[in-house]
Amino acid sequence: MKAIRRFTVRPVLPEPLRPLSDLARNLRWSWHAETRELFQAVDPEGWSAAGCDPVRLLGSVPAARLTELSRDRRFLRRLAAASDDLDDYLRGRRWYQTQQDADLPAAIAYFSPEFGVTAALPQYSGGLGILAGDHLKAASDLGVPLVGVGLLYRHGYFRQSLSRDGWQQEQYPLLDPNELPLSLLRDAGGAPVRVRLALPAGRCLHAHVWVARVGRVPLLLLDSDVEENGPSERNVTDRLYGGGSEHRLLQEMLLGIGGVRAVRAYCALTGHPEPEVFHTNEGHAGFLGLERIRELSERGVSFDAALEAVRAGTVFTTHTPVPAGIDRFDRELVARHFGEGAELPGLDTARILQLGQETYPGGRPDLFNMAVMGLRLAQRANGVSTLHGAVSRGMFAGLWPGFDAEEVPITSITNGVHAPTWVAPEVFRLGSRRIGAQQAEDALSFGGAQRWEAVGEIPDTAIWELRRELREQLVTEVRTRLRASWRQRGAGSAELGWIDGVLDPEVLTIGFARRVPSYKRLTLMLRDRERLTELLLHPTRPVQIVVAGKAHPADDGGKRLVQELVRFSDDPRVRHRIVFLPDYGMGMAQKLYPGCDVWLNNPLRPLEACGTSGMKAALNGGLNLSVLDGWWDEWYEPDFGWAIPTADGPTTDEERRDDLEAHALYELIEQRVAPRFYDRGPAGVPQRWVEMVRSTLANLGPRVLAGRMVREYVERLYAPAAQAHRAMDATAAHDLAEWKARVRAAWPGVTVDHVEVDEASGVAELGSTLALRVRVTLGDLRPEDVDVQAVAGRVDAQDSLADAQPFPLKPAGGPDQQGRWVFEGPLTLDRTGPFGYTVRILPAHRLLPAGADLGLVALPTESTGEGAGVLMR
Structure with a gap:
């Protein structure tokens, strides 16, 4: 016979054993050997049968064994030591707290479609999820104030078996959140917190928020399997990477839009600092930027100003080196889910669609590209290895026309792995014998x-x-x-x-x-x-x-x-x-x-x-x-x-x-x-x-550690993003948006008219300096709106520049009678061999993170003066 209803009966731990519950509910046990050994001592056979999962173990230990342990002084001493150690870990000063930089963010929200923290919480399919789990664990070890945000998949990813002839077969076991190391986020009155999204045709998508404790880091997981939802809405978080396009779109809307709402609720209820930086781990969570624009729009901020404010504090990490690995949705499908009668009704749907539009050569104008939106909504972006950064710059170069791939503003931070999770206990013990356990x-x-x-x-x-x-x-x-x-x-x-x-x-x-x-x-x-x-x-x-x-x-x-x-x-x-x-x-x-x-x-x-x-x-x-x-x-x-x-x-x-x-x-x-x-x-x-x-x-x-990786994120991306976020108050965001609109409108009239050099092109000596004089038309712009540069480096047989380096040129006096401006400056010939230069004009503003940020550049034409280049041997 089958049960018509399933629920979990939790044991009542004797008072001396109550700390076991706290130890089981914090996933630090998954990478802390002493805590795992303590749970194994509770019931060695039960530990193995429970799949080394403390929550399942405590749900199956006989009451007589619990009573016995509650009187075992040696076990209670071990329990007290483990409990004290966890408390020190959670409350003590870590690396982040010792940094003297006041510009570090108060908190960072880290969004990912999957998290591989432990096998006891099967919410991952592969490398992306394992990386996200390692990111949280390393952030916890370092004391980085991170909040993780994901989805709770009731079937997780599939379990794999083989048929007799070796064909892969899939099974999707049902996961009960009450049997997982999770707690339901509840409001002050004890009711479950609900996140709500509006769907077309008057439907709604509701979700509960479950919280996993990953050391010091809370991980918020949204779950659509709630009674308020209809059958199709309940199944939105059924399984990882399953279903058709609309199913995936709803998952990503819940992750991004619902995730921001879950973070707001969590911070309001717990007093956790509000995130200053939002990190989008791959494009699946990109809609988080739209929700943050909506929040600002409701305060009277224009769409363009809100976009600038959101971009300032957003980091986007791309993990795919091929366009086929990016989520792309039919534009009409996206349009149906936004605007009046659906989600984010206060935002212009056309503006939303523009953010995901493939405007580069070969792009599909009928598709909405999640990675493209992620890049447009983030002021800082990175690949996950040096080579992948270069590949990503080439893959997305079309979003920055006129710039060489090397100048596309996508950097790289090479992934790392969380050593305490992946190093075998035997390896750790060998090291401990040499330098001590703490070292x-x-x-x-x-x-x-x-x-x-x-x-x-x-x-x-x-x-x-x-x-x-x-x-x-x-x-x-x-x-x-x-x-x-x-x-x-x-x-x-x-x-x-x-x-x-x-x-x-x-x-x-x-x-x-x-x-x-x-x-x-x-x-x-x-x-x-x-x-x-x-x-x-x-x-x-x-x-x-x-x-x-x-x-x-x-x-x-x-x-x-x-x-x-x-x-x-x-x-x-x-x-x-x-x-x-x-x-x-x-x-x-x-x-x-x-x-x-x-x-x-x-x-x-x-x-x-x-x-x-x-x-x-x-x-x-x-x-x-x-x-x-x-x-x-x-x-x-x-x-x-x-x-x-x-x-x-x-x-x-x-x-x-x-x-x-x-x-x-x-x-x-x-x-x-x-x-x-x-x-x-x-x-x-x-x-x-x-x-x-x-x-x-x-x-x-030491190079492959997730701790090294997270420190690089803090120093190279999170801290600059926090600084940019603080600088981008409502007035600054409004001014920057207006400035960008003015620059874009005026840019067709910006030209390089003439380039002069103080000596003829040809052979020059290493270390010598050329004096450049460039006449430009700026139209409605002023010199302070632009950066006029000489760009020099080695040239190949086609006169393409390699290892190019910019040299700033400064304005010399006011405009002439035709309204043209003169910019001057030296160009140092700092390398031997075939050498060349060109001149370009870029938009310039103190709040721009890079000259290529707007994707605008003015270059000389073939008829532009003398400055075709210089060759030096």
Whole structure:
């Protein structure tokens, strides 16, 4: 029989054990080993059965065991110590509180469609969510006053299993928020706080707000499964990345617009400081800017002035290197959901649509682009690695016509990973023995090269024994998961004896785990199956590979890749050397990263925005074997692993490219990776391999930390955004909006009329200076409205400037009889070789973050005076 109603019966903890509830409800336990060990001591078998989830554990512990623990003095001392430690962590001064900069923001709101904080809160699908979770945890460790905002998906992302023939199957388990480490946000009278959005045809979308405590950081999750909603509205937050276009649009409206309303309610009820900076993690949350414009409009601020005020305090992070990865909606669908009779009725729908319009060459005028809106609503934007920043500047350059891609105002902050989450306890204990537990904890949270240098003092034998221990744990984990997978596929116990021989703790182990879009090339390793089989079965230098990954439920191409890999790994010849583990998630990852000797990544370059899985492996002493893409392109050194050569030239077809890169991969494994692993010294230790492990830990480790990443966000983006927000009061925003309107109207009349130089073009000497004199027409603008520059640098065969550097020119006197102005200034010839310059005019205002901000530039025409350029050798 099935129950007609389900609810959760919570245990009543004895008074001495009440602190357990607070410890369970704060997700710091997910990265704090002592707290996890305390919960394990409550009921070791129950801890495992509860999936290492304290909330589930406390809901299942027998009352007799609780009574016993309430009288156990040793346990109560441990409980008191853990409770005091959490209190110190939550209330003490952290890095942020020690900064002397008064311009740091009082609070930052961080919006993301998914958050991977812990497997006990399955609200993530892949790297974007894990990155967001690590961002919150690192912000908590550093004391950064962040508020996270997302959606609560009642089915989360799907659970993956395999059919007998290896086809991916999806299941969507129903999640009960009352059984998760969440609390419902309630008003002063105890009623649940409701966020409301107006929908077309008089409908409404209501949502509750659940709060997760991620250390010091509150994470607000909006949930549409409430009684006030109709069936379709209740299902808005049913699952992550599911449904059609309107379903996704409603999710993103609830995330952005509803998220701002949830933040306002939370701050009003709790006294939390109002955010000065709003960070949009990918375009899904971009509508938050529209809600903030609406708030200002209701105070009498014009749309244009409100736009300037909102932009000043907004940061936008893009994670995708391809246009196909961006959410784009039909303009008519968006128009139906805004304006009179729908949401944001006080705003002009046409202005809203303009914000997401693809105005660049090749753009689709019938589509509304969420990333384009995100960029237009943010004064500061970034990619997630140096290479991805360059790719993003090229991809979005059309929004800034007339500027080279290098000047597009999108910077980069390379992602990092939260070390306390991803470092195996065994690695942490080894470090603790060298520098002490507190120093080791600080090294993982805050970085600092000096703390990590202690790795150099660890003996080779200790490092090698650690690596073997982690590999052995992975072998045990793989066999357990593989057996469960085969049982799900319909195999009986009598068929599965071979699993006891799967993998070998003495064999070189390679890991590959990620989402399965085509560009990540899950099956590149299968291009030459006989060659791969030889590597797996080599008589003296064998290799074993552990693979995991999920294809999107609607991606049959990705599912075929999974099936292809599974069928190969099912072959009795090799199934003891290569395995595919279904249902990749945080729980599996925390065993997989530490246990692999080598982490493999072979995407199509440059389509991996960052790719943080290799960072997590590196923090556990794993070496990387990767295409030079994402973070690996930035930080690769031979001491940290190997770079797979690429064949990504414009004339190389896809089949030949994959063949060449697969061949390069096989060669690296056979000729360089495996020999180094198996080249053992007298004590049985591969000394050169251990040296690479040591270098990876000591030198790469501090770079890949989420703490480093969040500090960069604070210093390079959050603090400047807060300063800009404070400077952009109502008067300043109004003045800037009026100034921009005047500049845009006058810009067609702005021209570079004549350029003179004090000596003829040709060969000049290094270090000499040219005096430039430029005559310009400004129309209705004044010299203080513009920045006239000489831009100089090396030139190529087509006279295009490279490594260009601007040199400001100053006005010389008033306008002539024709109303033209003269600007003068020196140009220093500071490099040898082919050298050239041009002149340009940009809008200039003290509140503009960059000269390219308006996307306006005036350049010389072919008939402009003498200043065609200067060549110097």
